[in-house]
Amino acid sequence: MTANTAHAPGLGFRDGARGGRSSECNSLELLIAGINWPPETFLGRLIDGLTEAGVSVTVGSSNRPKERKNQVKWLPTPSWDSSVPLRLSRLARMALRANFCGRRDVKVFGRSIRRNANLRDRLEFWNQLLPYAGRRWDVIYFPWNSAAIAHLPIFDRRSPVIVSCRGAQVSVAPHNPERAEILGGLRDTFDRAAAVHCVSEATLKDACRVGLAPAKARVIRPAVDPDVFRPGPSCPDHNGIFRLVTTGSLIWRKGMEYALSSIRTLRDRGVNVRFEIIGDGPERQRVLYTIHDLGLQDCVWLHGRLRPEEVLHRLREADAFLLSSLSEGISNAVLEAMACGLPVVTTDCGGMREAVTDGVEGFVVPVRDAEAMAATLLRLAGDAGLRQRMGAAARARIEREFSLKRQIAQWLELFNAVLNKDERNDALSHDARLEDCRRAGVASADSLVRAAASNLRQNDKLSTL
Incomplete structure (x- = not known):
């Protein structure tokens, strides 16, 4: 799937996150996960451009944004760095909510707990993942490999996941002997992601050296808004300096x-x-x-x-x-x-x-x-x-070559490609279930599949609570 291709003012927020499958990007529900707020300038530009293009963007961050309008939603993802009573009370609230509307996700996440994990590690594991339980987005996007590695169980949900590769994350970090686990984590994200975004052809080559399949990659280069970053009104005179x-x-x-x-x-x-x-x-x-x-x-x-x-x-x-x-x-x-x-x-x-x-x-x-x-x-x-x-x-x-408008168009194209691929996989899965039913001699296979689909829709309704 290869192709050539500080704080951002004006971003606002509202609470909540909910999305359903969408065939057009102007109604697409996107989660940008594992980021800090305020975001890096380049990421703020991307969020601005996507919201202006009609994408419904939710950002998952630990700190509550100060600016709150109606453009971008916020998913609180609390850090583990707080007092023990606060951690436990917050975890209890998230667990109660997940019990009502995210049981399926809880089961999926639970399969990833290490068998030898101690109590503290288990609690931290759930603190990191429970915010995502029972919520649905069309696409989940991790701008940083390190955040994607820390949230691997999310890849097992039904929403397709896109991961970004940026420079040193694939050219330096995998070769650090003090961070040997990074290489395995990168390969896991590459294998399980629906698509992998690389910021340059050079980054793509570095990522392929550590395990990325080129067919899964898409190069979308960084961008700036030339209407914001533009030359001054005249050439500066610095008196020979x-x-x-x-x-x-x-x-x-x-x-x-x-x-x-x-x-x-x-x-x-x-x-x-x-x-x-x-x-x-x-x-x-x-x-x-x-x-x-x-x-x-x-x-x-x-x-x-x-x-x-x-x-x-x-x-x-x-x-x-x-x-x-x-x-x-x-x-x-x-x-x-x-x-x-x-x-x-x-x-x-x-x-x-x-x-x-x-x-x-x-x-x-x-x-x-x-x-x-x-x-x-x-x-x-x-x-x-x-x-x-x-x-x-x-x-x-x-x-x-590097305008924000061009970059946003490339991202929308990638989202559509990932969604279409996911829908094709759903169709293949549907056909496989029908064939299994026929082979088993079940006369009413279609009715069974319709019942299963109805059950899935009912679960989705519960997940919006």
Whole structure:
């Protein structure tokens, strides 16, 4: 099934979750499970686009959203990190509800409990799964592999499940000896998912190396809204200062030390550069140390997390964008910068060549090569015309290949494909039951199947309580 293909403001919520089988995406009931709120910016964009397309979206998150309108429903999925009395009382309420309207799901989930699990593990297991009991959606979507692995019993329900593969989740995590269980979990999700979404062709190749069947995969690349991320009203005048920006989490995969080494080279070559780092994370102290160790305190600004509108402002004020990552699927930050008309210098990691053509929208340099990074930055710093040409090409490519409208259409196509496949499987199952009845000599096979279908419908009605 292969194909080429921070917080988001304006999202609102209402309680509850209920869906029935739908043949058209404008009445489709979708659960996006295993996420935090507020979601990552790219996920917020996807939720926005799907709701605007008419999809009924429910988000499963542990924290209650502050904004509540009538666009997106909320399924509370409480964490296990609370006092013992609160855990037990909450678990008792969920169990009582499941006893009335989710018995079938409880039976399905119960088959997955480890026989040697202790009491605490069993209680945590039920705390994680009972919120889903007795509720129905047309499609369940896990944007993160790790969340899908933690909710494997949900794959045994009747709703088809889609799982996403994103960069390091399949290129780095499976090879970590301290997380050996990840590889088996990934293969389980690949085997049991109705479809697997990959953010790039490079990510698809990585996923296939750890067990994904290519026929089950669909490549849908990230997207941005070009009406939101757009160039500023005029070219900024920085009085000879070359303003460079990067955004992202401060984690080891971002290779920030190589970016800072390239900035040191620019300074040594006499370039008046200002480098703004937007983002935070566990490597913050290491980044701070490197800034001071290289003597860059006067030209590097470490902003931490900023509001989306502040990020947009700094992108519009910059001359170029730098990505020094060691591993990526396709960087959403790079796409946002390109939409703002910035030329990009990126490392050749993951699927970045699927977004940036070397010498057209920017430059692609080898991973961990600070000298090559510095050389391309020197070219951009000294040639405003080159920056403008590459920035215009970057903006045009976003409009052509990475618009949110295009991405939403691809997701709706995937949902329809999964639903049609599920309906075909239901039809095959129906025919198999008829054949079994005929072979057994049952004269009224059709009436038996109708009775079974009626019983299933009655159970579905109970599950809405």
